[in-house]
Amino acid sequence: MEIQKIEVAKNPEIEDAIELPKKGSHDEVEDCEEQQQQQEAQEDEKNRVEEEDELRNLLLSDIGGLPISPPSATQVNFVTYFITDFTKSGHDQYIYRHANGLCVIGLAPTHIAFKDEGGITNIDFNVGKSDRSVLKVSGKRKKNALRSESNTALCKVSTAKDTYIVRCCVKGSLLEVNDRLIKQPQLLNASADREGYIAIIMPRPTDWTKNKESLITLEEYKEKKELSL
Amino acid sequence: MSDETKLASGDSVCLPNGLVSHGDSRTRRVYETARSLHSGAVKDLLSLGVCERCIFRLIPVEAFDSDVSSVSTSTLRSWLESGDDETGPLESSCSRICIVCLGILQFVFSDAKQKLVKTDTSSDYAARITELVKQDRHEFDSFGLEVSVPSIIIENERAVLSYLKGKYSNEGWLQIKKISVKDALKILVLDPLRASLGAKSDSSTFHIRLIYSRASDGAQGASEKTHESKRRKTDAENGSNCISENSFEKVYEPCLLSVHCNKMPIFFSGRYFKYSRNVSQSRWIIDDERMGEASVEEILGGNILPACLGDSYKFHAAGREDIDVRMLGSGRPFLIEIQNSRQCPSEQSLKEVEEKINNSEKKLVGVKDLRCVGSQCWAMMREGEAEKQKQYAALVWISRPLEDKDLNSISSLIELKILQKTPVRVLHRRSPLDREKIIHWMKVEKIKGNSHYFLLHLCTQAGTYIKEFVHGDLGRTTPSMGSILGCRAEIIQLDVTDVKMGDS
Numbered sequence: 001m002e003i004q005k006i007e008v009a010k011n012p013e014i015e016d017a018i019e020l021p022k023k024g025s026h027d028e029v030e031d032c033e034e035q036q037q038q039q040e041a042q043e044d045e046k047n048r049v050e051e052e053d054e055l056r057n058l059l060l061s062d063i064g065g066l067p068i069s070p071p072s073a074t075q076v077n078f079v080t081y082f083i084t085d086f087t088k089s090g091h092d093q094y095i096y097r098h099a100n101g102l103c104v105i106g107l108a109p110t111h112i113a114f115k116d117e118g119g120i121t122n123i124d125f126n127v128g129k130s131d132r133s134v135l136k137v138s139g140k141r142k143k144n145a146l147r148s149e150s151n152t153a154l155c156k157v158s159t160a161k162d163t164y165i166v167r168c169c170v171k172g173s174l175l176e177v178n179d180r181l182i183k184q185p186q187l188l189n190a191s192a193d194r195e196g197y198i199a200i201i202m203p204r205p206t207d208w209t210k211n212k213e214s215l216i217t218l219e220e221y222k223e224k225k226e227l228s229l
Numbered sequence: 230m231s232d233e234t235k236l237a238s239g240d241s242v243c244l245p246n247g248l249v250s251h252g253d254s255r256t257r258r259v260y261e262t263a264r265s266l267h268s269g270a271v272k273d274l275l276s277l278g279v280c281e282r283c284i285f286r287l288i289p290v291e292a293f294d295s296d297v298s299s300v301s302t303s304t305l306r307s308w309l310e311s312g313d314d315e316t317g318p319l320e321s322s323c324s325r326i327c328i329v330c331l332g333i334l335q336f337v338f339s340d341a342k343q344k345l346v347k348t349d350t351s352s353d354y355a356a357r358i359t360e361l362v363k364q365d366r367h368e369f370d371s372f373g374l375e376v377s378v379p380s381i382i383i384e385n386e387r388a389v390l391s392y393l394k395g396k397y398s399n400e401g402w403l404q405i406k407k408i409s410v411k412d413a414l415k416i417l418v419l420d421p422l423r424a425s426l427g428a429k430s431d432s433s434t435f436h437i438r439l440i441y442s443r444a445s446d447g448a449q450g451a452s453e454k455t456h457e458s459k460r461r462k463t464d465a466e467n468g469s470n471c472i473s474e475n476s477f478e479k480v481y482e483p484c485l486l487s488v489h490c491n492k493m494p495i496f497f498s499g500r501y502f503k504y505s506r507n508v509s510q511s512r513w514i515i516d517d518e519r520m521g522e523a524s525v526e527e528i529l530g531g532n533i534l535p536a537c538l539g540d541s542y543k544f545h546a547a548g549r550e551d552i553d554v555r556m557l558g559s560g561r562p563f564l565i566e567i568q569n570s571r572q573c574p575s576e577q578s579l580k581e582v583e584e585k586i587n588n589s590e591k592k593l594v595g596v597k598d599l600r601c602v603g604s605q606c607w608a609m610m611r612e613g614e615a616e617k618q619k620q621y622a623a624l625v626w627i628s629r630p631l632e633d634k635d636l637n638s639i640s641s642l643i644e645l646k647i648l649q650k651t652p653v654r655v656l657h658r659r660s661p662l663d664r665e666k667i668i669h670w671m672k673v674e675k676i677k678g679n680s681h682y683f684l685l686h687l688c689t690q691a692g693t694y695i696k697e698f699v700h701g702d703l704g705r706t707t708p709s710m711g712s713i714l715g716c717r718a719e720i721i722q723l724d725v726t727d728v729k730m731g732d733s
Contacts, residue, residue, distance in 0.1 A: 194703055
C-alpha cells in the first residue's frame with residue numbers, strides 16, 4: 001500500500017522533471033520493497049515455526065497413558081490358535097490367523113523338538129515330493145502355490161537327538177516358507193513365535209471353517225500345558 | 230405460427246401459378262430446388278408417404294443444406310405438390326408420418342408424457358428442444374449436438390431407394406450420395422438451436438443428445454418391415470423387380486424423443502488432512518457393515534457435489550494411508566471428479582465448502598487449497614504417487630531402554646536400503662515380491678519421562694511400509710527398527726507429516 005501511494009504522489013513530478021526525481025522515487029520504492037520482502041520473510045518464518053509447533057502438538061496430543069509393555073504386532077493383528085499332538089505326540093504347533101484369512105504356522109513352545117539338548121540345529125524343506133524352499137509363487141492369484149492338506153509335510157527339523165516332521169495343520173495354498181531358517185536355524189530356538197515362523201498358508205474360507213474345529217485357543221492351550229506339566 | 234411471422238422470416242407467398250411474390254434468397258433457392266426435382270419421383274414418393282425433407286434428401290439436385298431449414302414443412306409440401314396439376318389434392322399431410330424418417334425430419338415426435346408434438350418449422354422445433362434442455366438446469370455457453378435415431382430407418386431408406394432405382398434406373402440423381410437422417414437433422418436444427426439457446430456450438434464439454442426411439446407397437450411394425458425388406462433384397466438379387474407401391478406400409482406413430490444433456494466431468498484439486506484414527510480414506514464396507522465411522526472420500530465428495538449440482542463424484546488421491554494413520558502436516562493432494570455438473574461453483578462457494586468441512590463439529594477431516602482445475606490435473610497426480618518422498622512420525626516402543634548412542638546410530642543412517650517382503654497384512658491381495666525401498670533419513674525424539682517410548686521421524690521413498698519397518702513383520706523386512714537397535718520394537722501409532730509433491 002505504501003509503495004503505491006508514493007508512486008502516485010511522484011508521478012506528476014516525473015512528467016515535469018526528467019531523471020532526478022524519478023531516480024529519487026525509485027530508490028524509495030526499492031527500500032520499501034526490501035523492507036516488505038524482509039517483513040514477508042519474517043512472517044513466513046513465523047508461520048513455518050507456528051505450523052511446526054501446531055504439528056508437534058498434534059503429534060503428541062494422542063500420546064495418552066503409555067503402557068509399560070504394549071501388545072505386540074502379532075497379538076494385535078492375529079488371532080492365535082494351537083494344535084497339539086498333531087499326528088504324533090508332542091508335535092505342538094501354533095497357527096496365527098490374520099483378519100485377511102492368511103495363516104502363519106510355527107512351532108509352539110511345548111514342541112517336543114525344544115526338549116532335546118542343544119535345541120534345533122537344522123531344518124530341511126526338502127520333504128515329500130518337492131523342496132518347499134524353492135517354490136515360486138507369483139501374482140495376485142498366487143499361481144504355482146502348492147495345494148496342501150493339513151497333513152502335508154512342510155519341513156524336517158533336526159536336533160542332536162532326532163528329526164521331526166512339521167506339517168501344515170491347515171488345508172490351503174502354501175504361499176511362503178521361511179527360508180531364513182536354512183541359514184539361521186537358531187531363530188527357531190530364540191524366537192519360534194516371531195522370526196522363527198515356518199510357513200504362511202492361505203486357506204479357502206470353507207476349508208478354514210472345517211479346520212478350525214480341530215484347533216484350540218490360547219486359553220485352552222495354557223490349560224493343557226499346565227496339566228501336562 | 231401466424232402468417233405474418235412466416236412472411237417476416239422470409240417465407241414466400243405461393244401463388245397458384247408457382248410465381249414467388251417475395252422472400253429472401255435462401256427460400257427462393259429452396260423453392261427453385263423444389264421445382265427442379267424430378268416430378269415423377271416426387272409424386273411417387275409423396276404418394277408412398279415419404280416426407281418433404283426426405284424427398285429433398287433422396288432426390289438431391291444440390292447438397293441438402295441448412296437453407297432447407299428456413300422453410301416450414303407446410304410450405305415445402307405446397308411447393309412439391311403444386312408442381313403436379315394432374316393429380317387431385319393429395320391426402321392431408323397432418324396424419325401422415327414419413328415412412329423413412331418416421332417423423333424425425335418432419336419435426337414431429339412424442340414427448341415423455343406420450344403426447345404428440347408437432348412443430349412446423351425448425352425454429353419451433355428448436356424452441357421445444359430448448360424448453361427440454363432448460364429443464365435440466367445446466368449452465369453452458371457452448372454445446373455439442375448429438376442425434377441418435379432408430380436403426381429401422383436405415384432399412385426404410387434402403388427399401389425406398391431400391392424402389393426408386395427399380396423405377397428410374399438411369400437418372401443421375403440416383404448416384405449422388407444421400408445425406409443420412411441423423412446428419413440432416415443436425416444440419417436443419419443447429420443454427421436455430423444456437424439462436425434459441427444463446428450458445429455457440431462446438432465439440433465442447435457439454436453435449437445435448439436427441440434420442441429418438443420407436444414407440445412400443447411401432448416395434449412390431451418395424452420387424453415386419455425387416456422381413457419385407459429382406460425379401461425385397463433377395464428379389465432384387467434375383468433380378469426380378471417386385472417392389473411395388475403396395476409393399477410400403479403406412480406409419481401412424483411418430484418416434485419418442487428424449488433429450489439428454491451431459492456435461493463432461495469437472496475436477497477439483499486440493500489437499501486433505503485426516504485427524505481421526507477411525508476414518509478410512511475411501512468408503513469401506515465389509516458384509517454390509519461400514520469399517521470406521523466415516524471416510525475422507527464421502528466427506529469431501531458429499532460436500533462438493535451439491536455445490537456443483539452434479540450426478541455423482543469419484544475420489545482420487547495421490548497415495549493412501551491406513552484407517553488408523555492420521556494425515557497431518559501439508560496434507561495429501563487429491564482430486565474430486567464430478568459427473569454431469571450443472572454449474573461450476575464460484576470461488577466463494579468453494580471457500581464456503583472448505584469452511585464447512587474445516588469447522589465441522591467432529592473435526593475428522595480438513596481441506597485446503599480447494600480449486601477447480603482442468604484436465605492437466607492428472608499429470609499432477611501421477612507425479613505425486615510413485616516418485617516422491619513421504620515423511621512420517623511414528624510412536625515406537627522398544628523392549629530395552631533407549632540410550633543416547635541409539636540416537637546417533639539412528640540419525641547416522643542416511644539413504645538406508647531396506648528389503649521388504651510383501652507384508653502379511655496385504656499378502657492376500659498383492660503379489661509376493663521383495664521390494665527394495667530407501668529410508669532417506671531418520672531422527673529420534675525422546676519422550677520426557679519414558680525411556681521405552683520415543684517418537685521416530687523418518688523420510689522414506691514412496692511405497693515403503695512403515696509399520697513393517699518398525700516391527701519387522703516376523704523378520705520379513707530387513708533391516709528393521711528392532712534389528713538396528715538389537716531388541717524388539719513395536720509401533721504404537723503412525724502419522725503422515727508430509728507428502729512432497731513438485732513445488733508445492
